[in-house]
């Protein structure tokens with residue numbers, strides 16, 4: 206039996222069990238990852254995170270969703286891992302590698318900013334099963350002549366997102382019911398994270414997200430980036446906005462010069478503990 210220490214953290218309420226796997230290997234199978242993430246019998250989290258050593262960066266971040274599936278990246282976890290690596294090294298910025306590519310994390314007062322890189326906007330980069338304009342994809346839910354949801358924008362931030370635009374903020378039942386359906390829609394061969402954006406002003410979006418492999422979360426960092434990008438592409442928002450999520454506020458900026466998306470927000474440590482595997 207092996208024991209590994211972990212830190213329970215959250216970024217705007219999106220919570221993680223972060224395992225130190227720099228000196229000791231950590232490669233849980235799907236079932237083990239799901240058991241750790243289970244809120245009634247395990248430690249409980251939206252995503253399980255491992256910080257592994259890297260030859261090219263300050264650390265490598267590996268991500269599992271609560272259902273045990275491995276995923277490319279996680280925006281809020283990048284901010285939490287960035288904070289941990291900065292605390293440990295005393296640096297003010299660090300590079301974190303992921304399956305989706307490297308990210309720079311920096312301190313911004315008591316918040317952490319991450320450079321999420323450029324959004325991927327071609328239909329086959331999201332990916333979507335058929336060629337279509339990712340500003341308004343051909344998808345609708347509900348009766349043909351009066352759909353409840355329709356023509357979302359689609360964006361990859363290293364992981365796939367669709368963003369529906371709404372004139373109100375939907376309730377839990379609506380997000381759970383429609384999100385669980387759309388996550389597995391055949392249009393998305395790798396599944397999809399589902400965002401519901403209520404654009405309140407050109408610099409303010411209220412967002413709720415049903416996450417692929419995790420369900421309704423208090424915040425989704427890549428989802429907030431995708432919502433801003435999709436809103437800008439529809440002419441609804443300026444290139445910088447506050448995105449209010451269930452667990453707090455994220456500041457998202459899509460830089461015109463570099464095409465990179467930057468996300469800034471809070472991180473919090475909840476507790477520490479050990480996992481016995």
Ligand SMILES: N[C@@H](CCC[C@H](N)C(=O)O)C(=O)O
Pocket residue numbers: 219251252270276277278279280281282364365398416417418419422424425426427428
């Ligand atoms: N919470 C995350 C996203 C985690 C991965 C996502 N559920 C997926 O399957 O792509 C974030 O903050 O970005």
